[in-house]
Amino acid sequence: MDTLSRQQRHNNMAAIRSKDTKPEMIVRRGLWKRGFRYRLNHRRLPGHPDLVLRKYRTCVFVNGCFWHGHNVALPRMSDGRCKMDDVIVDSECCRIPHTNREFWVNKIRRNKERDKEEQRKLAEMGWHCITIWECELKPSKREETLESLAFTLNHIYLQDHRTNKMEEVRGEKEDELEMPMAAETDFDR
Ligand SMILES: [Zn+2]
Numbered sequence: 001m002d003t004l005s006r007q008q009r010h011n012n013m014a015a016i017r018s019k020d021t022k023p024e025m026i027v028r029r030g031l032w033k034r035g036f037r038y039r040l041n042h043r044r045l046p047g048h049p050d051l052v053l054r055k056y057r058t059c060v061f062v063n064g065c066f067w068h069g070h071n072v073a074l075p076r077m078s079d080g081r082c083k084m085d086d087v088i089v090d091s092e093c094c095r096i097p098h099t100n101r102e103f104w105v106n107k108i109r110r111n112k113e114r115d116k117e118e119q120r121k122l123a124e125m126g127w128h129c130i131t132i133w134e135c136e137l138k139p140s141k142r143e144e145t146l147e148s149l150a151f152t153l154n155h156i157y158l159q160d161h162r163t164n165k166m167e168e169v170r171g172e173k174e175d176e177l178e179m180p181m182a183a184e185t186d187f188d189r
Contacts, residue, residue: 011106023062023064023132023134023137024050024051024062026137026142027050027051027060027062027132027137027146027149028051030142030146030149030150030155031051031053031060031146031149031150034146034150035132036053036056036150036153037053037055037056038051038052038060039051039052042054042059044120045059045122045125045127046118046121046125047059047061047114047115047118047119047121047122049061049122049129050062053153055157056128056153056156056157056160057126057127057128057156057160058127058128058129058130058153058156059076059122059127059128059129059130060129060130060131060132060149061115061119061129061131061132062134062137063115063128063131063133063134064134065091065093065094065133065134065135066093066094066095066108066132067108067111068108068110068111068112068115069094069109069111069112070091070093070094070133070135071092071093071094072089072090072091072094072096072108072135073089074108074109074112075103092135093133093134093135096108112132114115115131115166119131128156130152130153131150132145132149138145
């Protein structure tokens with residue numbers, strides 16, 4: 001059921017579209033507070049990732065659940081369009097409007113395909129990609145999501161450095177491989 005009024009939906013979409021959207025600000029603040037430094041909307045990378053953490057070879061996308069079709073499967077038909085209502089089930093956080101449903105389904109499907117393609121390109125260039133969904137930033141889930149993001153980033157850093165540098169650091173003290181503390185920065189904005 002599409003329960004939002006036209007005006008509400010308009011407001012939602014306008015909010016989601018704008019730069020510095022709230023979910024993105026939550027992620028930025030959460031990472032900053034934990035000592036991570038990043039660049040914003042990197043123009044030269046595919047998909048212009050919302051946050052780029054070069055030291056971690058990681059791009060973070062903060063996705064609106066509606067525009068990026070969180071948890072909705074939109075299979076294609078042979079003519080490239082989506083099958084309509086029989087197979088499309090709205091998810092809790094992505095309710096596709098019933099008015100102009102076909103338009104929205106195709107639009108969201110294209111967005112999803114573009115996301116996938118951009119992340120594939122980034123992966124080919126050696127970047128890790130992490131997607132944070134808007135619904136994971138609800139007040140009740142926010143801290144857990146940010147903690148888990150920080151954990152993943154640290155894990156990536158250690159993995160990369162273990163695999164890349166094991167040879168050259170052999171014989172050095174083990175603590176050379178530890179994560180820098182939060183107070184250290186690679187402030188590169
Ligand atoms: Zn969601």
